[in-house]
Amino acid sequence: MEVNDINMQSDNCEPDRAAHPGIFLCREAGKSDHQPSGRCVDFPVSVVLPAGGSGERTGLQTPKQFCSFLGRPLITYTIQAFERVLWIQSIMVVVAKENMDLMTDIIQRFQHRKVRVVPGGSTRHRSICNGVLALGEEGEGTSAMERPKVVIIHDAVRPFVEEDFLYKIAMAAKEQGAAGAIRPLVSTVIATTSEGYLDHSLERAKYRASEMPQGFTYDVICQAYQRCSESDFEFGTECLHLALQYCGTNAKLIEGPPTLWKVTYKRDLAAAESIVKETLSRSACIITGGSTQAVTLADALQKAVGALDVELDVIPDLMGDNARYLLKEWNFIQVSVSTSCLSEVEAMLGALEAANRALLHPLVVIWVHFSSMDELSVSGRVAEPAAIMDLASTAKLRNILLYGIQLHQSKEAERWERSVLRVAEIASALIRDRSPALVGQLLQA
Numbered sequence: 001m002e003v004n005d006i007n008m009q010s011d012n013c014e015p016d017r018a019a020h021p022g023i024f025l026c027r028e029a030g031k032s033d034h035q036p037s038g039r040c041v042d043f044p045v046s047v048v049l050p051a052g053g054s055g056e057r058t059g060l061q062t063p064k065q066f067c068s069f070l071g072r073p074l075i076t077y078t079i080q081a082f083e084r085v086l087w088i089q090s091i092m093v094v095v096a097k098e099n100m101d102l103m104t105d106i107i108q109r110f111q112h113r114k115v116r117v118v119p120g121g122s123t124r125h126r127s128i129c130n131g132v133l134a135l136g137e138e139g140e141g142t143s144a145m146e147r148p149k150v151v152i153i154h155d156a157v158r159p160f161v162e163e164d165f166l167y168k169i170a171m172a173a174k175e176q177g178a179a180g181a182i183r184p185l186v187s188t189v190i191a192t193t194s195e196g197y198l199d200h201s202l203e204r205a206k207y208r209a210s211e212m213p214q215g216f217t218y219d220v221i222c223q224a225y226q227r228c229s230e231s232d233f234e235f236g237t238e239c240l241h242l243a244l245q246y247c248g249t250n251a252k253l254i255e256g257p258p259t260l261w262k263v264t265y266k267r268d269l270a271a272a273e274s275i276v277k278e279t280l281s282r283s284a285c286i287i288t289g290g291s292t293q294a295v296t297l298a299d300a301l302q303k304a305v306g307a308l309d310v311e312l313d314v315i316p317d318l319m320g321d322n323a324r325y326l327l328k329e330w331n332f333i334q335v336s337v338s339t340s341c342l343s344e345v346e347a348m349l350g351a352l353e354a355a356n357r358a359l360l361h362p363l364v365v366i367w368v369h370f371s372s373m374d375e376l377s378v379s380g381r382v383a384e385p386a387a388i389m390d391l392a393s394t395a396k397l398r399n400i401l402l403y404g405i406q407l408h409q410s411k412e413a414e415r416w417e418r419s420v421l422r423v424a425e426i427a428s429a430l431i432r433d434r435s436p437a438l439v440g441q442l443l444q445a
């Protein structure tokens with residue numbers, strides 16, 4: 001099994017891990033799109049992600065954790081959510097034996113770190129138990145790691161979990177021995193008779209839905225699994241219950257956000273994709289090349305896009321301090337005024353590739369070609385659609401989605417404003433939809 005590098009470099013740590021061995025707060029090399037929260041956890045925390053199920057309820061052949069959207073499997077979104085939390089030291093992914101190689105390939109392909117893979121069992125409890133026990137063993141490359149004080153358990157098919165909530169769960173688990181996320185019930189729970197009639201109904205206000213993540217001290221969750229029965233392993237659905245029944249530990253319950261929901265049906269995969277797209281579409285960076293005309297257009301676009309709810313920054317280039325835009329979750333709009341301007345886009349694609357920006361998400365680059373009347377009369381032609389198509393085909397292989405928009409200058413103020421608004425609308429639709437089918441198209445505004 002391939003094991004990723006779990007030893008964080010001390011020169012990337014804040015404070016230096018070597019000098020402060022008990023403090024877990026590090027900056028990750030090469031993945032700087034996530035702002036460190038500044039949270040400091042002074043005990044080791046590890047994660048178990050059960051991913052050993054077959055996803056029957058989706059009705060799909062592929063287990064849902066391996067179903068892809070926006071170019072990568074669901075499980076890597078969940079791994080990423082934990083990987084970027086600097087105080088989490090390791091992630092144990094539990095998969096069915098037959099999927100061990102597939103999972104190892106996924107980890108390599110998306111350059112996940114801090115991750116180990118272990119084989120699961122025939123039920124969710126058996127899989128989680130395998131993951132928890134593996135945390136206590138020394139795996140390949142794990143000798144430098146401490147046994148966790150707290151273990152966070154989270155279904156691999158719940159991709160949206162934020163650091164703030166994980167922090168609350170980890171702290172409560174350390175204090176109380178166990179902690180779990182809850183949500184209000186959306187429907188009333190009723191008991192049925194064996195003949196299919198109503199037996200009784202529960203008072204909804206008194207009950208909550210148990211969700212994930214859940215946290216446990218390592219000792220509590222280990223003991224719970226050592227002591228529980230075969231029937232628990234076979235039919236149980238609740239880790240918090242095991243902690244109560246077998247260790248006498250009453251879990252602290254914390255209300256979580258609605259985004260903790262579990263991908264269960266096929267439609268949930270589409271919902272997850274649309275949430276990811278929404279998050280990736282919030283900001284764009286316009287690069288003007290410094291030309292006055294491009295700056296004027298960028299300013300007009302900034303006003304028009306403001307109404308469309310996209311945060312826009314305008315910069316002349318990606319040099320010097322502006323190189324920081326290459327490291328964040330930005331989309332890029334290159335405004336060009338000269339006819340040889342595809343070279344500007346080419347340079348930008350090179351910079352994005354060098355920054356490894358499209359590893360986890362398809363990245364959108366929009367080339368806005370702004371042709372003035374003078375330019376048209378001199379050159380007698382508009383931008384070459386074949387050239388952008390060629391460039392876009394190559395970029396697509398690197399997970400960069402390049403689109404073009406052609407804008408013709410007009411002396412009529414009203415017409416000009418309409419065209420600028422159309423550029424803004426097309427650009428935000430391209431950013432939002434990330435459609436592979438439109439890659440390389442030179443759209444007219």
Ligand SMILES: Nc1ccn([C@@H]2O[C@H](COP(=O)(O)OP(=O)(O)OP(=O)(O)O)[C@@H](O)[C@H]2O)c(=O)n1
Pocket residue numbers: 049050051052053054055056057058063064065094120121122123124125127128155156157262263264
């Ligand atoms: N033997 C099993 C069964 C489930 N799980 C994991 O437990 C999580 C939550 O379970 P669930 O949503 O029920 O997943 P599946 O069992 O795959 O789905 P289904 O019940 O529809 O078959 C999933 O990440 C799933 O992969 C596991 O690790 N090992």
Ligand SMILES: O=C(CO)[C@H](O)[C@H](O)COP(=O)(O)O
Pocket residue numbers: 124155210211212237238239262
């Ligand atoms: O919500 C839970 C927390 O304990 C579930 O038990 C867990 O998410 C597994 O889901 P399922 O019952 O669908 O396998």
